[in-house]
Amino acid sequence: MQFDLTQRYLSDLKASIRSDDQALLKKGMEELHPADIAEILDALNKDESSALYSILEEEIAAEVLVELEEDVREYLLASFSSKEIADQVIDNIESDDAADVIAELPDEIQEEVIKLIEDPEQASDIADLLTYDENTAGGLMAKELIAVNKDWAVLKCVKEMRRQAEIIDDVYAIYVVDDQEKLLGLLSLNRLLITPTDTKIEDVYEENAISVHVDTDAEEVANIMDKYDLVVLPVVDEKGSLVGKITIDDVVDVIKEEAEKDYQMASGITDDVESSDKAWVLSKARLPWLLIGLVGGIFGAQIIGLYEHDIQIYPEMAFFIPLIAAMGGNVGVQSSALIVQGIANNSLGVESITSKLIKELGVALINGLICSAVILAYNLVFSDSLALSLTVSVALLSVIIFAGIFGTLIPLLLHRADIDAALATGPFITTINDILGLVVYFVIGRLMYGII
């Protein structure tokens, strides 16, 4: 039943496009969901996707457009006049998607398109949505919702729904408001279905519906909908008036993007890229962190350079440079990842920074002592230098403790300063800990070789 885009399917389709077999193409597309058609268009080149897009029915084409990747949507829309965008696209999609599509257009065209929208209410809804930051509840919400007055009877409510059902596809809740449009609560559809039609809304609706303010951060919206298992969430303005609703599918995208962003940061990738992007796009997203690593490596070289003479006398000191650097990096990444994840999930708990650091110290001590013992045992057996054996173990323990503390503290401090804590993960923390590890290693080394 599900569509699965294969290389075989794609090459057959390309052949049909080349031979301009419109009947076959139309038939093929009719069987597919707009999301599947979008997946196909994303995988085709410019000419092929334009050709395929042109044969789609207007309503389907509009829905497909919403699902496309941004660059594909951009070049498909480039051939549309503002009038066509208003009539053929915007008129066929929901207000939140419409605002997203318009926001991507060049500034001068945005206003033109809005002016050309025939329905004045739709035009003002979209213009309103465009005023919100895309990372807030206002930027996620849609204007399509069914609001009923608490003084109405259920029958009037059903009539209002029938009137609006043409416009709104999926209704998950009916919002109850007072005469000033202030949100009072909600009424579920099945409640509506089982209530006698002369009952007053006031007597059957659920009070205290969970809602968010238009300026609430998108990530917080996601955490709220996830925590309370909500499918739809009403949005209110300063006065408590109902101004829109957010549905869970938009929030799923926020959750996925947020998780991806943190993951990519931790992996040293700056932009939002996919493995199917072009080589130079991928290179550009990866280069910045590599350059940071390079600078870190140069610092590392300078630190080791300070100990050139020691290395000449005790070349075995060089053997464990990678081990010390790598372990510092690993511990730092582990610690910072836990903090970043806790921030993303809102699951840091109520512990203070101090108690988090004390706990991290405990973790670092446990793991540091185990790792140091293992490497000490190895060196006592395989190395004939007691000074080296002790240096490596003491340095390793110190590095693990330092790295754990830094890995915990830096993202927490960034978060306090309202900077994205994920910045502190990946190559950044690795690089700092590499350098720190080298300093600790050589300082302890000189000390040990002096003593023994």
Added chain:
Amino acid sequence: MQFDLTQRYLSDLKASIRSDDQALLKKGMEELHPADIAEILDALNKDESSALYSILEEEIAAEVLVELEEDVREYLLASFSSKEIADQVIDNIESDDAADVIAELPDEIQEEVIKLIEDPEQASDIADLLTYDENTAGGLMAKELIAVNKDWAVLKCVKEMRRQAEIIDDVYAIYVVDDQEKLLGLLSLNRLLITPTDTKIEDVYEENAISVHVDTDAEEVANIMDKYDLVVLPVVDEKGSLVGKITIDDVVDVIKEEAEKDYQMASGITDDVESSDKAWVLSKARLPWLLIGLVGGIFGAQIIGLYEHDIQIYPEMAFFIPLIAAMGGNVGVQSSALIVQGIANNSLGVESITSKLIKELGVALINGLICSAVILAYNLVFSDSLALSLTVSVALLSVIIFAGIFGTLIPLLLHRADIDAALATGPFITTINDILGLVVYFVIGRLMYGII
């Protein structure tokens, strides 16, 4: 409006628990959502949470139980008899949650509880749900759904809904089946509301509803619901009969867990832990990767050991050991992260492995040449050894290329072999690339110093 758990709130609450002020506690809990109460219980110690849990009303207590962390639920349920679990907990929650709660109980109690459930239909539903793997559609689905026969009129359908509305809280869709219970399609609630009551279901329902098989993998379920923006998804068995439905809130948990798992793997954390877990739990989850890193470091030491004599003569060779190792690790993590993310999102595209490798080669060449040029410029200015300058740059370029290829190839091959590709990220790929980098560096070094 939202509840925010603060340290202040928690310490006031603990004081009320100590002074056993039941009236105050009851009043405080009445104002809260079950998810908030669960958050509080998770943050209390055993005695405090047991005391607070005991004052909750039965229905709320059951809902709270579902939201708790597993270990808290376990010790709260430990004081319940099987009869109490059946009557007070299972009877008050939906079938999917009930199955999850029962699945966590000791084996001998599981059967006892199921036998003690009063409603035989509920008992058999739960027993059925317990047979599915928790990572499949069957493990995610609930049995509560409204199915109507295609031959019924809308009026009968509304009556059926009214009958079932007592049991089912949120209805998002009505499923249409034939006489053999085979799923034919669905009917949205607003469609039902606006259709004249004497219309036959057959004439108004939507055919070709997207559905999944009971054995479909949970991750695929998540991808399908995300792709097609579904709030609820019907589940069918081999014969196409409707056996359950999955709601988006359960899938959001799957998406979050999956993203977290990949992130933790990439950060070198094995178990599903949170920063608020105890120190020894965190240590245990982090130690395995550290030990892998340690073994990698020992291999690295042995490789450098082979070149001890060279280092004694050219100690400056040691300076760039951390740079080469770190850059190999960084590139490997970048490459593997993109593949793992592509697998998780189902966005790898239709490219073959070969074309992915060719692209990665392109990325590695671009970034490798830039980084090598930067470090060559640095060394030509600050180092007086031409051999060293050339060694570092040539080795860096080679390492970036090797690391990119390995980072791409290993997760793709693991995925082909049905092993979790995320295993190939983080410390694993870093360690391999560290060792590889050292070998390349010293081999090229010996060559360069021999030539120049």
